[in-house]
Amino acid sequence: MLVYLKIYRYNPEAGRNVPSFDTYNIEAEPTDRVLDLLEHVKGNVDGTISFRRSCAHGVCGSDAMRINGRNMLACKALVKDVGTEITVEPILGLPVLKDMIVDMEPFFNSYKSLMPFLINEDVPADGKERRQTPEQLERFEDTTKCILCAACTTSCPVFWSDEQYVGPATIVNAHRFIFDSRDQAANTRLEILADHGGAFRCRTAFNCTEACPREIHVTQAIAEVKNAITSGGVEH
Amino acid sequence: MASKIKPSFETTAWRWMRYSGILLIPLAWFHVYLQDVIVGVHAINIDYVAVRLADAGWVTYNFFLLLFAFAHGMYGLRQVMFDYVHKERTRRIFSILLLIVWLVISTIGAIALAMGARPELVQ
Secondary structure, eight states: OEEEEEEEEEEGGGTEEEEEEEEEEEEOOTTOBHHHHHHHIIIIIOTTOOOOOSSSSSSSOTTEEEETTEEEETTTOBHHHHOSEEEEEOOTTSOEEETTEEOOHHHHHHHHHTOOSOOOOSOOTTSSOOOOOHHHHHTTGGGGGOOOOOTTGGGOHHHHHOTTSOOHHHHHHHHHHHTOTTOSOHHHHHHHHTSTTSGGGOOOOOHHHHHOTTOOOHHHHHHHHHHHHHTTOOOO | OOOOOOOOHHHHHHHHHHHHHHHHHHHHHHHHIIIIIIIOGGGOOHHHHHHHHTSHHHHHHHHHHHHHHHHHHHHHHHHHHHHHOOOHHHHHHHHHHHHHHHHHHHHHHHHHHHHOOOHHHHO
């Protein structure tokens, strides 16, 4: 089938200061991925097109982009699912550096502000590992699936307009430790999220849940964090 | 871990928004059902309002309706304001202004409800 591919172009270093679109007609299979089309253009037509990709199998999360207006991983979006007219743009809300490449620094700074690592000062009971029941794991397992692609955060209308909002991905990754029975800093994280720019900026638009390529129940995770804050914290 | 987290202003404001939202469902819908379905808009006149506002129970009901609806709306307006105002100081000024507006309008509304309707002034 013939695919009409429209690619966002912006490269101030090469004189393309004004964002515009380049268009291509490409012969593709229905099972081709949008990433395959981009690779085809970059390899055979125009080598200056820039986009991030690494594993190309939906694990690294580097090729999140807006495909026909929706945030997706280019390596997971199939032509048969997105149609034969495809528009590819960078994710919204982060400064565009070049074509589909955005500055992820604000996103990762927000992520780091919630201490996304296990905090436990005690020595494990057996001196080796901190054990957990299947039920305790189940409490936060969904949010461990996050690959930090930023598809959720950059689909959030609150994040687009308010850079002080930490964004869904940060809350998801805080959730992963807040409800982990082995962690001891849940309430410190909840206090940060209870403040300005925290969980209460979420308006439950559900864009994040729809955008997540890992099918994490993002809005539900945010709601659980809100509940934890209003009920005075989490006790393990 | 036993320590409770300190309640923040944002937490209290959000909780107030949720509780007022829940309370508004019965308050607003019963109001609409009573006035528009049971009584009917054509049967409502100044005498009807005067009778209603002479009853302390209805005055309290209307006051809660005003208070919760307005507080709920003000919280929403504050969230929208945050989308457009990004400086911390300006945000604080607008938040205080919204609080003042809420207090003033609620007080005016409460006074109006307490004074009731006086048909003799209309006729």
